[in-house]
Amino acid sequence: MIIMSVSHLSLLATPTLVISYIVAGIFAVLLVIKPRKRKTWWRHVIIAAILGSAIGGTVIWYVGDVQNAFDVPPTWVDRIWTGVLVAGICVGVVNLIGTTWIRRVIAAFGIVAIALASGLAINNDVGEYLTVGQLLGTDTTASLVLPRPAHTGVTGVDSDLYATWKAPAIMAKRGRVGSVTIPGTLSHFSARKALVYLPPAALVANAPALPVVILLSGQPASPSSVMTSGHVPEIMNAMAKKNHGLAPIVVVPDQLGASSNNPMCVDGPLGNSATYITRDVPDWILGHLHVQKGAKAWAIGGFSQGATCSIQFAAAHPTLFGSFIDVSGQKYPTLGSDAQAIQEGFGGSTAAFDAAKPEAIMKANAPYEDTVAFFAAGQNDAVYSRNTDVMTALASQAGMHVTRYVSPGSAHDWTTATNGFSHGLGFLYPRLGLSKSVVSE
Template sequence: MAALLAAYLLVRSPWPLGLVRTVVAGLVGAAAALFACWLFGDVWNVFGIDLTATTRMWVALACAGIGLAVANLWGSRWYRVVIACVSIPVFLLAGAAGVNMDFGAFRNVSEVVQSTPYRSMPTARLHGTAGVMPQGLLASWRADAPLPAHGKIGTVHIPATASHFRARDAVIYLPPAALVPNAPKLPVIVAFPGQPGTPAYMFTSGRMGAILDAYAAQHHGLAPIVVAPDQLGEPDRNPMCVDSPIGNSATYLTVDVPNWIRSHLNVANTPDAWAIIGYSQGGTCSIQLGGGHPELFRTIVDISGELVPTIGADTVARGFGGSTAAYDAAKPLSILAAHTPYHDTTAIFAAGAEDTKYSGFARAVFGAATKAGMTTKLIISPGTAHDWHTVLYVFHRTLPDLASRLLGSKA
């Protein structure tokens, strides 16, 4: 529709001055868009990532279309003005859809307008006593009743009892094996999206539920339980997974959330059965919390994480009370050095091949983790950037092996 409208606004322009005016307006719109991408993305780094050529192209095309429409608002008949006005939201929507395709964030409009498309899951049905997971679970466990074809995804409220952190509802995934009588104790994956974001993104954009359902279908319904708590508080807030004036995010994620999981879900209670996974800001959290708490997590997946936690120029002032020492201590490399040597900890670092900045971060933290004694792996996703295409590439290649590792954990 956008292409047809653009063609109409061009072809039907009065010749020759009207056509020249319309073409110039479109070129000015495209040039202004590219300048804005350069200014906000490259100079001011507002988004914290490098904008890809594809994203810049779609923004330029949308603004070029708007330029065409604006040029047709003057000196045109009334119906042409109406068509020009209708064209503007169509051009904007087409550009947004193109950018979304580049980032791989949303599959449909519902996911755009709904921050959490999942229903509340009654916790009374989830109670279980945490303890030791049986050894050889994959080989020995079989359900006493027919298994559901798919796992269940829903929202739960995890109280901030110790931290008083203002967290949004978490989203959890229960595999088929967790939904039958006499369910076994299962391993846990704690997962974080990036910022801005909501916990649901790990299942809508990241497809964790679908990937683990496919694994469970081949392993007697067995797969890890996934808990995606809120590490942000609000989409536009970044507490940096530390305790600070912005919020006691670290205490919430390492005390309140694990306590709730143990008291409400039938899970294993050994660190080798717990993993922590994150993307972008969530990836930074995964290495901060996983590296800082080996007593909780023995498996870490950091996808496109940052080299240091940051909220911009006032990071130290707002997040660390002006203490440079406290800020330095919260950096992933500092955390890894402070807890060296690690024993029986596996860490996977990943980034998109087109994501020059974050692939550099991944290599740096990968090297430090290897030096600290972790069993490490570096994954570079071909042809992707700082986007959910990278996440999906990594999930498809790591979650099945990760599930087998966690289900095979020893007591």
């Protein structure tokens, strides 16, 4: 019970952040208090703090800006707190040398407290991990429980479902989220468990066949990131409430294999991610859920790396996905560098790398007769806003019906992802046959 309680502890809650900052501040004060008989104390502390700040600033500049390890420039919050972290460690080390055992114990706890506060501050900036369990990868979502009697089977596209659907008098107010195992039958891709959202309309007797939305996380992340950090259940429940319980069935599969992996949503040396998402996942959905079949009833979307995958898949498979949501995606799939991507992900083939770019895929399949593209990026995300400029232009040139949204005041973070999902899914409601007009959360 204690483990479960800790696992659900919020990392973004104001009390958690404030307490961590206060504790770190107290230890910081204790670490700089001059001990007896240390005449050069202040000189050492000041040098350690300045040196630590310089090291921290240099490290995040090199890793984030020069190496582009995060595929987006670090924010000033990230830079400042990285400097605080390394400065705190350096001052803590000063306290470990030639001091009493009590002082050394305080220094050890102080380093941990400052590291924890810095990590929480940076996490709060990007909104990556909501709970302790999500951070540790130990959060568990119960296995999906289908309604009784279970509803499976496939029907054609129903573009007027909102007009014919009559909600029963008694119906759940919220949808149901559960985990499922989607095997890589054809791809042999080793995926983590997927998550599924069933709206209220899917939980009643004689439930209607519903449209499908597949959502993909960024990298590093997991399917749970989309549901928790992306707030998809809350978004869907709010929209379902406005539409008599109607919402798409949302499936969040794992296109990565592990949080640190990036197979770039192609079939290659890093895994057959493309076949998994475009064959194994749809086959599982059609065999286990009561859904509509047809491109107009199926959409795919994602954030960051998942957004790049979404435009790759939708552009390459217009008869499977009639719509896609690209929130802060790349112009094309890559790793730390294009050279690394070519070598590790495409077996050294530059031609295969170029062919996997959405621009090449769209040119090969254009013109698109009935593909709807929704792009979103954060107002403060210069890099991915420029990517979006490029991709919206290419999609329009290929004949897609393009809409763009800018998330106010956010950058390359889960706030942008949440807003992008909310507006994108609401925009697709009429196309999916779930409402007469666009729905906002």
